[in-house]
Amino acid sequence: MTMKFAAPSPDATNDRFLTGLLGAPIAHSASPAMHERAAAALGLHCHYQLIEVADAGREELKVLLDGVRRLGFAGINVTFPYKEAVLDLLDELSPRAALIGAVNTVIVRDGRLIGHNTDATGFARAVAELVTASSHDAIAVIGAGGVGKAIGFALAGLGVRELRIFDSDRARAVAMAARLDGQTSASVADSVEDALRGVAGVVNASPVGMLPSVGTPVPEPLLHAGLWVADAVYSPLRTPLLTAAKAKGARVMTGRDLAIYQAADAFELFTGHAPDIAELGMAFDGVMAKR
Helix, strand or coil: CECCCCCCCCCCCCCEEEEEEEECCCCCCCHHHHHHHHHHHCCCEEEEEEEECCCCCHHHHHHHHHHHHHCCEEEEEECCCCCCCCHHHCCEECHHHHHHCCCCEEEEECCEEEEECHHHHHHHHHHHHHHHHCCCCCEEEECCCHHHHHHHHHHHHCCCCEEEEECCCHHHHHHHHHHCCCCCEEEECCCHHHHHCCCCEEEECCCCCCCCCCCCCCCHHHCCCCCEEEECCCCCCCCHHHHHHHHCCCEEECCHHHHHHHHHHHHHHHHCCCCCHHHHHHHHHHHHHCC
16 A cells, blocks of 8 residues: 555546445434535535445455445545544555544545545644643543544644543554654553543543433543533534533533534545535534434
C-alpha cells in the first residue's frame, strides 16, 4: 500500500455523484440529508447510500470496497466499526490518515481507493474555540478507536499540551499514545478518574451514549463547572454525558459541529466543490428535529 496522497480533483464537468456511508448501526445517520442538500444547493445531484453491514470481516469488507470501486461511487464515508479495519484494503492513504491510523472518507479516483480522515479536520474546526479558551491545557480523551485517534491528532494540532487517554481496551490506548509521540505529550490513564484529574476538558470519543445505549463514559461526580465537555456522538444530540455536564455548569459541545465539518470536508473530497456550511447545518438540524 502506497502511503502518499496523489488524488486528482474530481471531473469538474460532472454534476452527478454517488456517495455513501459504510458502518453499523447507521440508520440514524444525518449524512444522507447533509450531502444531498449540500449538492442541491450547488446545482448538483447526489445520492448518498447507507451501506449498513454489521460484523463484516476482512473478506466481506474487501468485497464491499471493490463494489464501491466498480459501481460508480465518487467515494464513501466509513464509520464505526470499520475506520481502522479498511486501512490495508485501500490503494493509498493521505499522509494524515496514515499518521492517524484511521480513515473515515474513501474517494475513488481512476479506479483507486484513497483514504482520508475528515474527522480530524472537522473536529479541529469544531473545538478550536474551547481549546483556546482553556489555554491549551490538558484534555482527557475517552476512547482510542478510529474517531478517538482522529480527535487526539486534532487536539495535538491545535496545540494542546497534554492528552490523557483512557480506553477499556488498554492496548488501544497505548497504541494511540504511541502514534501521538512527537505531536504532543500523551499518556495512558488507568481509569476515567485518572484521565480527568486536573484537566481542562474531556472528549467522549467512544460509542457510549449513542442510541440505543443510554450509558455515560464519565461518572457524574467527576463533572464540574470548571470543565468543558464534548461528545462525538450526535444520536442523541444531548447525550446522557452532556446532560449531566450541563447540569453541573460545565460548558458543553454536542456532536453537531463535528458532524457538519467532517461532512463538509468529505463532500469537497468527493465532488471537488466546497459546500455551504449553512446548508449542511440546516439539513442536520432538520434530521434532529424529527427525532
